Amino acid sequence: MSGTNIMIVGVGGQGTLLASRVVGGAAISAGFDVKVSEVHGMSQRGGAVVTYVKYSRQTVSSPIIGLGGADLVLAFEPLEALRSAAFLKPGGAVITNTRRVDPMPVVVGVAEYPEGIADKLRALGFDVAEADAAGIAAECGSQKAANIVMIGLLAARRADFSKAEWLAAVEASVPKRFLDVNIRAFEAGYAVGS
Amino acid sequence: MSGKILMLGNAAVARGAYEAGAAFVSSYPGTPSTEITECAADYPELYAEWAPNEKVAAETAIGASVAGARAMTCMKHVGLNVAADPVFTASYTGVNGGLALVVADDPGMHSSQNEQDSRNYARSAKLPMLEPADSAECKSFTKLAFELSERFDTPVLLRLSTRVSHSQSLVELGERESVERKAYKKDPMKYVMMPGMAKLRHLVVEKRVTDTMAYAEGADINRIEYHDKSVGIIAAGIAHAYAREALGERASYLKLGMVWPLPELLIREFAANVGELWIIEELDPFIEREVRAMGIAARGKTDFSPCGEYTSEEIRAVVLGEPAVCADPPENIPGRPPVMCAGCPHRGVFNVLSRMRLTVLGDIGCYTLGALPPLNALDTCLCMGGSVSMAHGMEKAAGRDFSKKAVAVIGDSTFLHSGITGLIDIVYNKGASTIIILDNSITGMTGHQQNPATGLTLRNEPTRKLDLEALVRAVGVDRVTVVDPFDDGATAAAIKAELDADEPSVIIARRPCALLKGVRYTGKCVITEDCRDCGACVRSGCPAISRRSGRPRIDPAQCVGCDYCRGLCKFGAIGRVE
Known part of the structure; x- marks a missing residue:
């Protein structure tokens, strides 16, 4: 299996779908076979969402990733990174946003939000990188660009595609009027991740 | 990979219909099938529309096929239940222009109320069924469906599943085939399904099953x-x-x-x-x-x-026998169920229903989320339109005293899909149920599709806007009230008054979905030092409000500034920042 399996996880409404399309776009421009599996529907908002991006020099058959199948988890929210742990290959990589979003069971006080998530993941043998993507995005001009900050963080750590291929994929996926802020967000994420 | 583009399975089905020279698509939205029809609407050469439900959509597509056009209708698996009546008999009449019936199953129930397997319909209705595995096959199998439909004089089912519909993979685009509409010819022996004709057509159907079986033996798919x-x-x-x-x-x-x-x-x-x-x-x-x-x-x-x-x-x-090697999943991870958005108008109604401890018959839509904590407001959720009819059945079985403490809630689009027939039943059979139509001015759950009550078509062209008040009055409901669900007092008063009335009543709770483009709340709500920590705002289930450090707090990143919580606070302890 020469391909790369990436899981993008987060909370519905955080822009994981767009992020998965950017990764898919970068992979296709770099000449890989690609499959991207998405989650649709407004009713997913606020819920845990998972998208998969798989690319390979060989044919990619299945669009989804099962237990122990992911090379990397790109987590837009720390709790969702922890939830994905069993989907990672041994020694797999995690890039996570540090900005926590309390799920409703925590909001209403019937569950506790786990502390020290990055350390828990490291204890399981994973390579964990963290950044405040929401804060970085706000400095770039829009908190909504946090998903593209995450893409910048990913780009800095995966050498499969050139920076130009990443930037072209960002440009092809975001609305024209938000392009500048998203380019800034990508560059900021890239700088932090490098 | 030159010449190939990354395409969603659903988009590839639409592309297949376009390339096959299809002229007509009519559907009702349903996850995971919705984007097929939305993408079809992007091709000016195709006529595409939203119908009020899957039965109407299927009948409309059948009409287009009989008129000689290549036609398609798309639905989710449970939508095929609604469309089953015309589909089973269209199996007997056969087609004129090719007819593709696209049905998207949802194994794992990402967004559905059951996990039924549509392949059983192919056997029961004696229709050929194709099943693509990726986007390239979505396109080529859709084209094949039209060919087989015309070759064997049969509607052809195309079965998708969530992972095919909602995955992107590479597709090579082709040109649109030039397909002339076939002439329509009156043929009662083929299209009028009375027993005399249908008996003869059944023989044709059985021969077709044999013929398509022979085709399957040599088919390169x-x-x-x-x-x-x-x-x-x-x-x-x-x-x-x-x-x-x-x-x-x-x-x-x-x-x-x-x-x-x-x-x-x-x-x-x-x-x-x-x-x-x-x-x-x-x-x-x-x-x-x-x-x-x-x-x-x-x-x-x-x-x-x-x-x-x-x-x-x-x-x-x-x-x-080679299990995957993976980490033990950490235990006690809090779940993250989907929630009604910050600013969701449904929250107002469910907060009142939850406080009044009513029996609430629910329906299919974003508002089904009213079943979850902290609102815990729903008693049932069955199928599209089921809330209205179930309320009537419960009243007739359990009596009027019971129904004075029960309401049905149903969205605007779902009401028009199949809630209206239940309401006619209530009026006709002298019921006294109270129905709340949650009118958020859009078909929300499937991702914002227009419907007859929004005044816009699938292609966002203005059209005659259905008048919900006039409609429910026309079927015989005299007690019709319109409330703003964010007006907590007025909503509670209306529900109480209508429950007490011994005749059918409809409350239309009207406020647009907070995610609609035209909805522009501004500013943010903030909890001030006057907070007495009564918890009324937290119990409304707004995802922006939490108790991270004991007392309620509003997360400015999630708050949309809708002000609903400010109306709930008895102590005036929620202010605004602009």
């Missing part, structure tokens, strides 16, 4: 791929993709592109050439039962569950 012959896999669609990834060249494959009727001779040939035969299929043992009925031993549901989705990793573990 049913193909054998021999590698290691000690393990043989029969699979179709996404299940084949999972198996192919799991087993690679350590198994041989019979990939079925056509899942009904099945090619018996091809299956026998394959089974004879492999060692252990496995049928890999999600949901029902549909192929497996047929294979066993041929007297061929096979494993399948002997080792796999009929519930939920498969993965490659699971297939490798079961078939090869």
Whole structure:
């Protein structure tokens, strides 16, 4: 299996779908076979969402990733990174946003939000990188660009595609009027991740 | 990879219809099928519309086919239940222009109320069914569906699943075929299904089943791929993709592109050439039962569950005995169920219903989320329109005292889909139920589709806007109230008054979805030092309000500034920042 399996996880409404399309776009421009599996529907908002991006020099058959199948988890929210742990290959990589979003069971006080998530993941043998993507995005001009900050963080750590291929994929996926802020967000994420 | 683009399975179905020269698409939205019709609307050469429900959509597409056009209707699996009546008899009439019936199943129930397997419809209705495994096949199989439809004079089912509909993979675009609309010719023996004619058509249907079975034997979409012959896999669609990834060249494959009727001779040939035969299929043992009925031993549901989705990793573990190596999932991770958005107008109604401790008959839409904590407001959720009719049945069975403490809630689009017939039943049979129409001015859950009450078509062209008040009055409801669900007092008062009235009543709770483009709340709500920590705002279930450090706090990143919580606070302790 020469391909790369990436899981993008987060909370519905955080822009994981767009992020998965950017990764898919970068992979296709770099000449890989690609499959991207998405989650649709407004009713997913606020819920845990998972998208998969798989690319390979060989044919990619299945669009989804099962237990122990992911090379990397790109987590837009720390709790969702922890939830994905069993989907990672041994020694797999995690890039996570540090900005926590309390799920409703925590909001209403019937569950506790786990502390020290990055350390828990490291204890399981994973390579964990963290950044405040929401804060970085706000400095770039829009908190909504946090998903593209995450893409910048990913780009800095995966050498499969050139920076130009990443930037072209960002440009092809975001609305024209938000392009500048998203380019800034990508560059900021890239700088932090490098 | 030049010339190929990354495309969603649903978009590829629309592209296939476009390239096949289809002229007509009518559907009702339903996850995971919705984007097919939205993408079809992007091709000016196709006429595309939203119908009020799947039955109407299917009948409309059948009409277009009889008129001679290539026509398509798309729905989710439970939508096919609604459309089943015309579909079963269209099997008898056959077609004029090619007719594709696209149905998207939802194994794993990502966004559905059940996990039914649509392949059973193909057998029951005696219709050919194709099942693509990726976006390229979505396009080519859709084109094939139109060809087979015209060749065998039959509607053709195209079965998708969530992972095919909502995955992107590479597709090579082709040109649109120039297809002339066929002439319409009056033919009562074919199109008027009275017993005399239908008896003769049934003979035609049975011959067609035999003919399509013969086609399936030689069809190149049913193909054998021999590698290691000690393990043989029969699979179709996404299940084949999972198996192919799991087993690679350590198994041989019979990939079925056509899942009904099945090619018996091809299956026998394959089974004879492999060692252990496995049928890999999600949901029902549909192929497996047929294979066993041929007297061929096979494993399948002997080792796999009929519930939920498969993965490659699971297939490798079961078939090869090679379980995936993975970390033990950490325990006690809080769940994250979907929630009504900050600013959602439904929250107002459910907060009142929750406080009044009523029996609430729910329906299908974003508002089904009212069932979850902290609102816990729903008692039932069955099917599209079911809330209204169930309220009537409960009243007739349990009595008027019971129904004074029960309401049905239903969205605007769902009410027009099939709630209106239940309301007619209530009026006709002298019921006194109270129905709350949650009018958020859009079909929300499936991702913002227009409907007859929004005044816009699928292509966002202005049209006659259905008047909900006039409609419910016309069927005989005299007590019709319109409230703003964010006006807590008025909503509570209206519900109380209508429950007390001994006649049918409709409350229209009207406020647009907070995610609609025209809705512009500004500023943010903030909790001030006057907070007495009564919890009224937290209990409303707004995701922006939490108790991270004991006292309620509003997360400015999530707050949309809708002010609903400010109306709930008895102490005036929620202010605003602009």
